Amino acid sequence: MPAPLAADGAADWLSDTTHRRWLADDARRQFAFFLASVGTEPGFHTLDFDGNPLPDTVQELHTTTRLIHSYALGMLGGLRDCEAVVDQGMRYLASHHHDADHGGYVWAMDGDRIADGRKLAYGHVFVLLAGASAKMTGHPDADALIDDVTAVLERHFWEEGPGLFADEWNRDWTPFSNYRGMNANMHGTEALLAAYEATGREHYLEKAGRILDFFLNTMAPQTHDRLPEHYHADWTVDRDYSENPMFRPAGTTPGHSFEFSRLLLQHWDLSGRPDNNAPQTARAVAYRALEDAWREDGGMIYTLDWAGSPAITDRYWWPVTEAIGVLASFLKLDPRPEDEAWYRKLWQFADAHFIDHKNGGWFPELDESGTPTGRQFHGKPDIYHALQADLFPLTRGLSRYAETLPDLGSV
Numbered sequence: 110m111p112a113p114l115a116a117d118g119a120a121d122w123l124s125d126t127t128h129r130r131w132l133a134d135d136a137r138r139q140f141a142f143f144l145a146s147v148g149t150e151p152g153f154h155t156l157d158f159d160g161n162p163l164p165d166t167v168q169e170l171h172t173t174t175r176l177i178h179s180y181a182l183g184m185l186g187g188l189r190d191c192e193a194v195v196d197q198g199m200r201y202l203a204s205h206h207h208d209a210d211h212g213g214y215v216w217a218m219d220g221d222r223i224a225d226g227r228k229l230a231y232g233h234v235f236v237l238l239a240g241a242s243a244k245m246t247g248h249p250d251a252d253a254l255i256d257d258v259t260a261v262l263e264r265h266f267w268e269e270g271p272g273l274f275a276d277e278w279n280r281d282w283t284p285f286s287n288y289r290g291m292n293a294n295m296h297g298t299e300a301l302l303a304a305y306e307a308t309g310r311e312h313y314l315e316k317a318g319r320i321l322d323f324f325l326n327t328m329a330p331q332t333h334d335r336l337p338e339h340y341h342a343d344w345t346v347d348r349d350y351s352e353n354p355m356f357r358p359a360g361t362t363p364g365h366s367f368e369f370s371r372l373l374l375q376h377w378d379l380s381g382r383p384d385n386n387a388p389q390t391a392r393a394v395a396y397r398a399l400e401d402a403w404r405e406d407g408g409m410i411y412t413l414d415w416a417g418s419p420a421i422t423d424r425y426w427w428p429v430t431e432a433i434g435v436l437a438s439f440l441k442l443d444p445r446p447e448d449e450a451w452y453r454k455l456w457q458f459a460d461a462h463f464i465d466h467k468n469g470g471w472f473p474e475l476d477e478s479g480t481p482t483g484r485q486f487h488g489k490p491d492i493y494h495a496l497q498a499d500l501f502p503l504t505r506g507l508s509r510y511a512e513t514l515p516d517l518g519s520v
Contacts, residue, residue, distance in 0.1 A: 111466045114456055122453060123440050123502055133520035135464065136499040140183050140191065142469030143492040146176060147194055152201045152218065157488040158481070159468055165487065167224050169217045170206050170232035173198050174239035175493035181242035182500060182510075186517035195243055199250050202236065211281050213261045226280030230266045230293035233258055234274070234300040241303035245511045255304060262297075271344045272319030288350075289340035290357070294320045295365055298372045305379065306509050317376050325373050325390050334397035335361045335417065336369060348415060355485050358412045360420045363398035364428030370395040371435040371501075374442065378507035388442060395435045399451060402428060407458045408475060423485065424475045426463045429455055430498035437502040459498075471495040 115128035122128040145160045146153040153176055154162035177198035183191035205221070206214045208228075216232050217225035236258040244251035265282060266274045274297045277285045298317045305313035323344075324336055332346075338361060339350035351359035370391040377387035401417060402409040408424035409432065436452040439445070462479050463471045470489045472481035503520065505513040 111460060111464075114460055115453075121440075121444070122449070122456075123437065129503060129520050132499045132503055133515075133517045136183075136186070136496055136517055137188065138469035139471075139492050139496050139499070140180070140188055142465075142489075143176070143179075144190060144194065147197055150220075151197075151205060153197070155488055155490065156470075158465065158472070158483075160470075163488050167217050167219045168201075168205070169225075170214055170229070171235045172491060173201055173206060174232070174235035175491050177202075177239035178235075178242040179492045179496050181239075181246050181248075182496065182514065183517070184246045185511050186500070186514045187519075188517055192246075195246065195248060198239065199243060199248060199254070202239070202254065203250070206236075207257075208280065213265065213282075214258070215280060223280075227285060228265065228278040228280060228282065230262070230274045230276050231296060233262055233266065234293060234297040237262065238296070238300040238303050241300065241307040242511065244307040251307075255308065259304070267316070271323065272316070273323060273344065274320075287342040289342060289344055291324060291336060291338045291340070291365065292357075294324065295369050295372070298369070298376070302372065302375050302379065302508070303511075306511065314376070314379060317372075318380070321369070321373050321376055324369060325387075325394065329390065329394055332361075333417070334366075334394045335363075335401070335413065336366055336394070338362055338365070354421065358421055360412045360414045362412050363402035363409060364411070364425075364431050366394045366398035367428065367431035367435045370398075371431070371438050374435075374438045375508045379509075391435070392439065395432070395439075399432065407462065407479065425485075426459075426471045426473050427494040429459050429463065430471075430494040433459070433498040434501045438507050440502075441505075441507060463495075465489075 112131055113127060114131055115122045115125045119125035142160055145156055148154050152168040153172060155165060157163055177195050180191040180194035205218045208215050213228045214233060214236050215223050215226045216229050240251050240254035240258060244255060265278060268275055274294050276288050276290050276293050279285045298320045301313045301317035328336060337346045339347045341347050373387050373391045401413055404410060409428035410419045411421040411423045411425060414420045433455050436448050439448040440452060462475055465472055473486040473490055474482055476482040500514060501510060503515055504510045
């Protein structure tokens with residue numbers, strides 16, 4: 110029988126001792142489960158539902174970097190056995206993903222062979238996030254990694270005119286496409302804010318602010334607070350774009366609205382809480398996504414069409430985790446009854462359907478009956494999303510999460 114999520118009659122789950130202990134317990138179980146990602150060879154394994162390595166040996170850049178980031182958070186939370194994962198990931202970035210011939214970081218390796226040599230903004234911003242998190246642990250190679258990937262991002266990806274990141278190049282930095290996208294910029298904002306927190310360098314905060322201004326202050330009011338995903342090279346919306354239905358689906362993706370809303374509050378907090386509409390904007394965008402995406406039988410649908418109707422109705426774990434993150438921010442800043450109700454509803458659904466109480470970790474997707482399945486994802490693809498859903502509510506404020514993590518062994 111799973112442990113109770115919170116004490117009976119608890120008025121405020123964020124401060125409830127039972128709930129905080131439950132969050133820390135789930136985080137520890139995730140850290141224990143994903144330790145099996147470390148093998149005897151360089152890099153990491155992807156794990157099946159039971160924690161066994163899957164036969165696919167391709168290692169993608171975002172998997173490497175998210176493990177570094179996540180286990181760095183574990184180190185900052187005082188947990189043992191996390192340092193080895195960070196060290197392995199940092200070595201693998203330098204020995205395999207880093208492109209000694211052309212600079213930058215290749216997207217995917219298979220053993221010592223480059224499986225996909227593209228240079229993607231999405232991957233490079235996660236390198237910056239990994240470097241920032243590693244720096245907060247005092248890792249000796251973090252400064253060099255931050256400086257290297259920052260130089261690559263500024264030289265090849267940052268477009269000063271619009272103040273946004275371009276998306277993709279071939280391995281030798283020749284053009285791959287004219288595609289521009291929100292997702293790389295959203296995670297770019299996440300990485301820039303972490304880099305600012307780790308280094309104090311103002312240019313990271315300034316760049317994050319420019320990205321947020323475009324998507325939250327320019328695009329959101331034009332699109333009824335639904336954020337377009339895909340753009341032409343001139344940063345006009347590409348309403349006809351549809352590529353990979355998993356990673357670049359048509360329409361809008363409510364889960365990304367939760368992430369961007371939380372990042373807007375993080376930036377606002379780091380900027381000294383200026384007298385602007387950031388809290389109201391974050392709330393409007395996040396609540397639009399909640400209303401659009403939540404299914405009456407539970408879970409978040411994946412995408413909407415341009416009329417705001419459900420498009421891809423599959424239910425994945427990560428939109429739920431990101432909704433939890435932004436609701437925790439609302440509850441810290443300006444708690445309202447509806448925030449508490451949604452926060453509880455989401456955790457209750459995650460506890461009943463996504464969390465693997467037997468083995469640890471979260472199942473990534475559900476079928477129509479609410480049962481874990483593996484149609485789009487193989488095994489448990491990462492610790493990153495679900496771990497942060499556990500940790501954000503345990504931190505004190507809207508920013509500097511790594512600095513305010515409690516001791517996860519004594520919560």
